[in-house]
Amino acid sequence: xxxxxxxxxxRWKESxxxxxxxxxxxxxxxxxxxxxxxxxxxxxxxSTAFTEGGKIPSKYTCQGEDxxxxxxxxxxxxxxxxxxxxxxxxDAPDPEAPQMTWVHWVVYNIPPHVKNLxxxxxxxxxxxxxxxxxxxxxxxxxxxxxxxxGRHRYFHKLYALDAEIKEMVKPGKADVEAAxxxxxxxxxxxxxxxxx
Numbered sequence: 001x002x003x004x005x006x007x008x009x010x011r012w013k014e015s016x017x018x019x020x021x022x023x024x025x026x027x028x029x030x031x032x033x034x035x036x037x038x039x040x041x042x043x044x045x046x047s048t049a050f051t052e053g054g055k056i057p058s059k060y061t062c063q064g065e066d067x068x069x070x071x072x073x074x075x076x077x078x079x080x081x082x083x084x085x086x087x088x089x090x091d092a093p094d095p096e097a098p099q100m101t102w103v104h105w106v107v108y109n110i111p112p113h114v115k116n117l118x119x120x121x122x123x124x125x126x127x128x129x130x131x132x133x134x135x136x137x138x139x140x141x142x143x144x145x146x147x148x149x150g151r152h153r154y155f156h157k158l159y160a161l162d163a164e165i166k167e168m169v170k171p172g173k174a175d176v177e178a179a180x181x182x183x184x185x186x187x188x189x190x191x192x193x194x195x196x
């Protein structure tokens with residue numbers, strides 16, 4: 001009788017353990033499904049010219065046409081009033097001993113309905129209302145990768161803001177970042193690399 005009771009308890013424990021394992025696996029798949037859904041719904045920045053972490057074609061650098069790469073984005077969050085784009089290189093002048101972040105492009109007050117900036121975008125080709133700041137060559141507009149040594153990383157950062165930024169006279173990256181403070185809803189990053 002005691003053996004039968006022990007066997008019943010043992011089977012009950014095994015059955016309970018099996019149910020816990022099955023439920024855990026089910027919850028894991030549910031969570032993974034949610035994560036995949038969130039990735040699809042996320043704020044994403046991409047380019048047809050290069051992939052995340054990939055090499056930026058020389059066409060978009062100082063060794064080529066020095067034009068801006070095509071950029072497009074999805075998943076602009078609800079409540080976005082404007083977008084801002086900053087492209088910079090944290091590896092200047094040498095990735096082995098970086099000393100500064102070199103700014104290549106500053107664009108702000110991009111309306112939330114705009115979904116891309118085509119290759120070769122210039123101040124003259126930007127839709128009305130979109131403004132450019134100055135890069136580290138002290139010029140408005142895009143300046144492509146031109147690393148003096150080594151393979152550098154170029155971060156294309158797109159910010160979704162809950163406000164528009166007031167027009168400024170020749171703002172740099174720091175000015176636009178200061179104006180964005182407290183207004184950033186989301187941020188999307190695309191990083192490409194280049195070496196001469």
